[in-house]
Amino acid sequence: MAAVDQPTCLIDDxxxxxxxxxxxxxxxxxxxxxxxxxxxxxxxxGGGTMLGLGLPPTKDGxxxxxxxxxxxxxxxxxxxxxxxxxxxxxxxxQNLLAQENQRLPVDVPNADRxxxxxxxxxNVSGPRRYGFGTMRDYVIGISLVNxxxxxTKAGGRVVKNVAxxxxxxxxxxxxxxxxxxxxxxxxxxxxxxxxxLVTVGSTxxxxxxxxxxxxxxxxxxxxxxxLNAATVRQVNATAGRVLPDAxxxxxxxxFEDNREAVSWQVRQLIKELxxxxxxxxxxxxxxxxxxxxxxxxxxxxxxxxxxxxxxxLPGATAAFCRQADALPExxxxxxxxxxxxxxxxxxxxxxxxxxxxxxxxxxxTAAAARGNVxxxxxxxxxxxxxxxxGAPRGDAALMRRVKQALDPRGSFNPGRxxxxx
Numbered sequence: 001m002a003a004v005d006q007p008t009c010l011i012d013d014x015x016x017x018x019x020x021x022x023x024x025x026x027x028x029x030x031x032x033x034x035x036x037x038x039x040x041x042x043x044x045x046g047g048g049t050m051l052g053l054g055l056p057p058t059k060d061g062x063x064x065x066x067x068x069x070x071x072x073x074x075x076x077x078x079x080x081x082x083x084x085x086x087x088x089x090x091x092x093x094q095n096l097l098a099q100e101n102q103r104l105p106v107d108v109p110n111a112d113r114x115x116x117x118x119x120x121x122x123n124v125s126g127p128r129r130y131g132f133g134t135m136r137d138y139v140i141g142i143s144l145v146n147x148x149x150x151x152t153k154a155g156g157r158v159v160k161n162v163a164x165x166x167x168x169x170x171x172x173x174x175x176x177x178x179x180x181x182x183x184x185x186x187x188x189x190x191x192x193x194x195x196x197l198v199t200v201g202s203t204x205x206x207x208x209x210x211x212x213x214x215x216x217x218x219x220x221x222x223x224x225x226x227l228n229a230a231t232v233r234q235v236n237a238t239a240g241r242v243l244p245d246a247x248x249x250x251x252x253x254x255f256e257d258n259r260e261a262v263s264w265q266v267r268q269l270i271k272e273l274x275x276x277x278x279x280x281x282x283x284x285x286x287x288x289x290x291x292x293x294x295x296x297x298x299x300x301x302x303x304x305x306x307x308x309x310x311x312x313l314p315g316a317t318a319a320f321c322r323q324a325d326a327l328p329e330x331x332x333x334x335x336x337x338x339x340x341x342x343x344x345x346x347x348x349x350x351x352x353x354x355x356x357x358x359x360x361x362x363x364x365t366a367a368a369a370r371g372n373v374x375x376x377x378x379x380x381x382x383x384x385x386x387x388x389x390g391a392p393r394g395d396a397a398l399m400r401r402v403k404q405a406l407d408p409r410g411s412f413n414p415g416r417x418x419x420x421x
Contacts, residue, residue: 043061047115056415072084087115121181128222141157178402179407225336301332314338
């Protein structure tokens with residue numbers, strides 16, 4: 001049985017919970033079986049970077065940290081796949097892959113602390129999701145410790161694996177409610193020869209026209225990020241003055257490919273932009289790194305009092321952003337414009353009542369565009385009064401059936417996920 005490595009762990013002020021740190025999958029199974037024998041719940045913990053996501057726990061239990069499960073199981077680089085334990089940090093994984101000029105093209109904030117299992121459980125993604133997709137697009141095999149303390153597997157270690165149900169996608173984004181992820185096999189991408197970010201300023205009135213141009217472009221960007229003035233100030237404060245600070249909005253369009261392809265796409269986009277001579281800048285390779293990093297880390301801004309993520313039809317993002325930007329709180333907004341995802345931060349002396357009013361207004365707008373708004377971070381005391389998972393969804397009953405089938409005793413992360421799962 002794994003020893004208690006740290007005395008306690010708090011999740012949304014719930015606890016203190018004993019924190020167990022198993023060093024092997026066998027010890028992880030023992031932790032699960034021991035907790036179940038005592039009638040306790042199991043709360044998976046990785047690097048702790050996403051503990052604020054979701055509702056507070058509803059049952060006494062133990063926190064199980066997977067960070068010691070960080071080994072490399074198999075890395076056949078020529079097959080462009082890798083199998084590692086889920087406690088490995090994302091930064092360490094990327095450093096390993098870089099030695100073979102490969103990468104996992106998914107942006108994860110706080111990558112030096114975030115574990116791969118935690119990123120998978122929360123389905124974390126960032127700017128490059130427009131061109132490369134999300135975590136679930138790269139998982140071809142996954143292993144979990146189930147509610148009996150046994151390791152179960154789904155998928156395999158080769159890309160062309162079609163045996164059985166595709167449970168990998170079911171586990172990604174399940175917030176640890178179906179088991180503790182212990183191992184994962186990922187398909188990989190080669191590192192690009194060149195990368196560049198084209199930044200262009202816009203007025204609020206011209207934002208929709210600019211987004212239309214970017215959507216119709218002959219180029220194939222890997223990211224289309226749009227930032228309001230508050231976010232521009234925040235980025236410039238952390239990454240140096242990499243963005244024009246006089247514009248009401250700034251779009252950052254990223255390209256990654258061989259040098260010739262990147263050069264052509266940059267020139268082509270500049271031709272397509274309205275008034276390309278005004279407020280356009282190109283950051284290439286090393287010069288672009290601080291901005292890439294700032295765009296990735298924005299979602300984890302530590303000074304935020306309230307953080308939300310909206311998803312809606314891409315064509316409705318401009319109107320949603322104008323509404324959010326006009327709020328008196330001065331929200332910091334960043335938009336994955338090609339994917340219809342808006343991340344917003346509110347800081348300062350925001351009250352829970354005002355937070356509820358903001359979310360209600362934004363939810364109505366998102367719902368009209370067939371979307372939703374979820375709260376990714378706020379003070380734990382606010383969660384009882386805020387729509388943490390947004391508007392009710394039509395698939396809640398199906399999710400409950402899946403939960404009942406895979407975790408019938410409700411042992412994993414009880415109460416934290418959608419609809420109190």
